[in-house]
Amino acid sequence: MKFTLGWLKDHLETEAPLDAILDGLIQCGFEVEGVENPGETLKDFTIARVLEAEQHPDADKLRVCKVDTGKGTAQVVCGAPNARKGLIGVFAAPGVYVPGSDFTLGKAKIGGVESMGMLCSERELELSDEHDGIIELPQSAGDHIGERYADVMGIGDPVIDIAITPNRPDGLGVRGIARDLAALGLGKLKKEDLGFAGKGKFGSPVAIELKFDKKNADACPVFAGRYIRGVRNGPSPDWMQRRLRAIGLRPINALVDVTNYVSYDRCRPLHVYDADKIAGNIHARLGKKGESLLALDGKTYDVDGEACVIADDKRVLGLGGIMGGEESGSTEETVNVFVEAAYFDPIRTATTGRKTGINSDARYRFERGIDPQTERLGVNIATKMILDMCGGEPAELVIAGEEPNPRTVITFDPARVEKLTGLKLKNADITGTLKKLGFAVEGTGDALTVTAPTWRPDIHGAADLVEEVIRIAGVDNVPVTPMHRAPGVSKPVMTDGQKRLSRTRRVLAGRGLVEAVTWSFIPRPDAELFGGGQQELELSNPISSEMSFMRPSLIPGLAAAARQNANRGFGDLALFEAGQVYSGDQPDDQRIAASGIRLGTSRLAGRGRHWSGETKSVDLFDAKADALAVIGALGFDPAKVQIVRGAEGWFHPGRSGVIRVGPKNIIGSFGELHPQILKTYDLDGPAAAFEIFIEAIPQSRRKSSQKPPLELNDLQPVNRDFAFVLDEDVLAGDVIRAAQGADKALISGVSVFDIFQGPSLGEGRKSMAIEITLQPQDKTLTDEQIDAVASKIVAAVKKATGGEIRA
């Protein structure tokens, strides 16, 4: 919403400087988005008269002018074709900053002739792009030689642009803004100009009918109008054109300008029809299928049965509250007019507005809810202006329906103000503020009866009244009040899941992975590739097809990120993400996953070639180690998870695994990415990735902070090595488990230290060497005891895997 300071002062009697007005607007809840103050920018430009204009001795296109600046005569060399004797123009003396050219004027010699200032074009003053010649002012300006150009021409009026929140339609009229500022104490609200007060000289040749069934009667409950005959349309007066231009509207003709002006002045949208183009009477009704309207914007819109239309006996004249029709609009030739002021239902207006996509000042106001009791006022203001500008004879005002009277009555205890804000105010101040804002206040004590003004559709209850009071009293005056901490020991602030998430991130970053945050929505093919793509996870209005499905996994986002980085030349990378993935659209279907991807040589130890040893590419064990590190860091012993085959299809089938605890609880999976996936994402393999669901990791059952007592054994552990020859399919995990189980009391550790395959072992065979650690419990083990355990181990491994001890 834009307006000028001068316009505001039509309604507000104030001496307050601009800055105070701006602060006041902010306090009232009108965010100031911008202020243009041309009077400030142009303060050094004055009005001058060209006394003489002679041809420059050396340059065809230049003239040497003698200029009366009001302070004397200055010689100015000017290149404008219209520089001539008698012209009244805009003068800038040396030392003045010229905004449109961004330089400060100096004394100059042009073609050997001294020039003591310049005559300016509109572009040089940033008024327009006009630069074909210098500004030519009307001869009447000759009475103001030497005075400030901006003041004399009335373009010095600061333009204020404020944001209007949807609850404040009254702020879409200058008068509503003035009312708030007056309540704030920044001046006095002037008596409202009610427009034409006469009776009208003849009966209206055009009648109005509201044709709604009961159910839809609220679409347009009231419609007022007046016929004015014999008008002479033409340009509106300068002051009106200036104000309209200042707020970014294009003056068209007096009849149209009046409607725009009143819309901004009083938040009272109007329409003026060329009455000679109306066939019969005017009806407000719902649209009919098949009807259409050529609107003022030159486009044709189909009308449906939900839209409220204005029609004559033959056709649709306009979309109620949105836009009038081209054919019935007023033009320069219009002689007889019909002025419309109606109330249109906000919801219906919004709906039709959305369907047609028309954004008009009228729609903007009606859909927020204008004062429903301003139909007569609107017609009368417009009547007066039209009569003033265009002459003509007014008919009697006609009105159909009844002005809605939304009397919102609130029982209000003024103590609510302090209760809700902490600011103590006198009851008299509270009622005083409400009255200044137009509220009717009756009663005393703790049960005031407050009636909201009709221009405030946003007021419904006591909290709304508190806001009214506090914005005028000033939120700045609310005393800052410390909150007290809840008594007792502070509880954990994070949920267990959040704690895990935070820790997971630090663990993975500590393992050299860089955290990425990627979009929650991914392209359909990516979603489908990773087990997603269900319809319930599809957006109906995505920004692009690249962002159309909620992600089933973090890996596709990481893979895409990996490709982009690789394309930039950073292919040795390790990325992770920890965040939500979706298996369905219900709250429980959203899970927290942590995934990582390692590419190239980006392993835990470091990446790239290094003098200390051979460069090794990432493989599944890098991803496995990352996953197990998280599991361990979240308090679950990684030795207790089961690693089984059968990871999802985006992993290499033979070089991947599932991590689970028990048969049901799948914690995640890891492996090298499937060659097809590498191809899809255009990655140079190998790439190792994992994904784990951090909330699936079993929680530690221990409740006490007490750790179990440390039991130290003075007896030294004993190590023994075994090498087994096995089928190559035998899993290390099975060998370890078998060995471990041979004597659970004595065997404290099993590790695999060598894997070997070679012709000496035979086709399809491998050798696996393990080291067993025996921890004696009571006394040192004898050779016999050790041999006995060794035999049990050999037997157990053989039984479990068929492996033979290697000779």
Add this chain to the structure above:
Amino acid sequence: MAETLGGERLMDAVATASKADLTKLEKQLLGEIEKAGNLATLEDLRVGTLGKSGSVTALLKTLGKLPADERRETGQAINALKGRVSEALEARKDVLQDEALARRLETERADITLPVYPGPQAEGRIHPLSQVWDEITAIFADLGFAVAEGPDIETDDYNFTKLNIPQEHPARQEHDTFYMKEKADGSRLVLRTHTSPVQIRTMLSQKPPIRIVAPGRVYRSDSDQTHTPMFHQIEALVIDEDTHMGHLKWLISEFCKAFFELDELRVRLRISHFPFTEPSMEVDIGAEAIGKPGEWLEIGGSGMVHPNVIRACNLDPDRYQGFAFGFGIDRMAMLKYGIPDLRAFFGADLRWLKHYGFLPFDVPTLAGGLSS
């Protein structure tokens, strides 16, 4: 060699058994030990003197042949000699070992400028969003708030209606909502446009007093220089019987000072409009937060929870009241750490992540300073 060297002379000495001879012999042996130039020579000397068939050992063996009256005195002399030779051998050994070590160290020289792997904790990074999230959590934890959460895919009812945004409310248009595909029954879920549905979920599931913060990912169908279709918000909610706007001002001020780590930071609440609060206020902070004193920065919205919202959660608005305060986590990260472009947050450009990211063990704590 040692055997022939000292042996015969020793034998002679014993044979004569003169004390002076033993002294002379000792001097000679000690001299040889002192001259031993390396550990091998020294070891030869030890074997040749004190070894099983060494000369001093042999000398001792001859004692038995001496008359009893001489045996004792000579024995003592020879044993004393043995002791001193042994000490000299040990002392010389220490010297030679030190010299050998010194020589070895002289040759063992590495190129200490060769680069080492920086280690994983130097390579890894925490995304600025996660870092700032940890900072914000630390502050709110200190202020006694618990963290609450809700799903990204929300019902229209929780995202809008219960928050006092009815179907045709103009605010709905301002939200640029992403909708999920319509279901068979005609209903549509939405991607939540703000974290405020968590207020509803919390108030429906727990009774006041309530003091929570709800961080999370939110979505709006908006994409340009300063908007991304996905971003992050956090909001604080307090519901009890007497928390008022003065407390809200305090909380905002305390939070912002703690977050920007400034003792003095201006906070301004500007009356505005949100359907779910009444009164509603935009939150501005002084731009001194980013080293530009004098200006204002808009960081979020706040207000007293609207009675309709409290009522929609089956609580009595005449009894319960409180405030909500929300802001963008991404924006706070940009302000605090001078990150210019929001879109880059989600670009996963390794160069950006390395530059703006944080080291894994830069864990923000109030005890240690959030960003130091």
